[in-house]
Amino acid sequence: MKALVLTREKSPLEYIDRPDPVANAAEGEVIVHLRHAALNRRDYYITKGMYPGVEPPVILGSDGAGLTEGGREVIINPSMNWGPDPRAQQRKFAIIGMPSDGTFAEQIIVDKAQLFDKPSHLSSAEAAALPLAGLTAYRALMSKCQVRRGERVLVTGAGGGVAQFATQFARAAGAEVWVTSSSDSKIQQAVSLGANGGANYTKDGWAKSLKADAEAFDVIIDSAGGDGFKDLVSLAAPAARICFYGGTRGKINGLSPQIIFWKQLTIMGSTMGTADEFEQMLRFVREQGIHPQIDRVVPLADGAAAVESMGTSSQFGKIVLEV
Numbered sequence: 001m002k003a004l005v006l007t008r009e010k011s012p013l014e015y016i017d018r019p020d021p022v023a024n025a026a027e028g029e030v031i032v033h034l035r036h037a038a039l040n041r042r043d044y045y046i047t048k049g050m051y052p053g054v055e056p057p058v059i060l061g062s063d064g065a066g067l068t069e070g071g072r073e074v075i076i077n078p079s080m081n082w083g084p085d086p087r088a089q090q091r092k093f094a095i096i097g098m099p100s101d102g103t104f105a106e107q108i109i110v111d112k113a114q115l116f117d118k119p120s121h122l123s124s125a126e127a128a129a130l131p132l133a134g135l136t137a138y139r140a141l142m143s144k145c146q147v148r149r150g151e152r153v154l155v156t157g158a159g160g161g162v163a164q165f166a167t168q169f170a171r172a173a174g175a176e177v178w179v180t181s182s183s184d185s186k187i188q189q190a191v192s193l194g195a196n197g198g199a200n201y202t203k204d205g206w207a208k209s210l211k212a213d214a215e216a217f218d219v220i221i222d223s224a225g226g227d228g229f230k231d232l233v234s235l236a237a238p239a240a241r242i243c244f245y246g247g248t249r250g251k252i253n254g255l256s257p258q259i260i261f262w263k264q265l266t267i268m269g270s271t272m273g274t275a276d277e278f279e280q281m282l283r284f285v286r287e288q289g290i291h292p293q294i295d296r297v298v299p300l301a302d303g304a305a306a307v308e309s310m311g312t313s314s315q316f317g318k319i320v321l322e323v
């Protein structure tokens with residue numbers, strides 16, 4: 001079969017032949033013939049050597065939708081071996097697509113517990129765009145921050161794959177949603193998904209202008225971290241919950257403990273989610289009729305360039321590979 005393989009550390013993916021996988025049915029393994037796969041920032045980080053435990057050769061890709069050999073239309077939950085405690089994953093937790101082979105291929109072997117019916121209102125490309133980012137956004141917003149109807153939510157980096165789901169899920173949950181982005185046009189795209197408005201974080205005084213527009217936020221969902229995080233704390237309402245699932249901008253400097261304890265803030269970290277949360281997320285997406293935002297669909301053969309393009313973050317929503 002054809003696959004996009006990381007053959008060496010810190011190198012672009014190569015579109016090459018790999019042996020067809022052979023499933024051990026007695027062990028619960030199933031072969032999925034992939035129709036679409038989707039990119040995550042994780043894939044980009046792995047190709048740049050910015051991810052722990054990189055072990056080439058490996059087929060990358062955590063998101064996929066396709067058909068089992070019995071003809072069932074499925075999407076794959078990339079969150080494996082979470083373990084018994086819903087509060088945190090156990091040590092042998094793993095994500096599909098490194099160290100085990102992933103979805104950037106014509107076929108993949110997965111445990112049948114990772115398979116869920118494709119939501120019927122989604123195209124195959126949309127379904128492939130949902131799993132990792134949808135799960136991450138759902139746990140951060142719903143399980144961790146427990147967003148409530150009428151609350152004011154800030155989602156940073158609106159163009160991000162997870163961020164677009166956080167925006168749509170918060171809106172569907174009845175919250176008022178605001179965003180930040182490096183691009184005015186991405187803020188407009190977020191508005192078309194239901195956001196009230198936003199601020200461009202590359203412009204001086206963005207936090208002040210957001211405060212003037214929206215006052216303060218009950219829930220803040222962030223993946224950037226870095227020095228900008230202290231602005232988020234200043235935008236938080238008393239008793240706000242701030243949850244971050246990524247650290248694209250690195251370490252957080254200059255954070256004042258006084259503002260955190262005086263405002264009674266809760267600051268949380270979140271990573272992906274449990275199988276139960278995956279199922280809840282799918283139900284929510286079905287009931288609310290949510291459609292993942294797809295930036296573009298490109299052939300699997302062109303996937304290496306698509307992964308490389310994530311370095312500029314020019315996309316809005318998910319980049320999908322057609323297998």
Ligand SMILES: NC(=O)c1ccc[n+]([C@@H]2O[C@H](COP(=O)([O-])OP(=O)(O)OC[C@H]3O[C@@H](n4cnc5c(N)ncnc54)[C@H](OP(=O)(O)O)[C@@H]3O)[C@@H](O)[C@H]2O)c1
Binds near residue numbers: 040041132
């Ligand atoms: N813990 C987990 O389970 C988990 C799951 C998924 C992702 N992540 C992490 O979360 C981060 C985002 O992942 P993704 O797949 O959604 O990535 P992505 O689709 O590549 O999006 C990244 C976005 O980050 C935004 N950004 C960059 N600098 C920013 C800043 N200073 N302030 C606010 N936003 C900024 C940009 O938004 P604009 O283009 O709008 O400016 C960019 O589009 C990555 O670090 C990833 O590793 C973690």
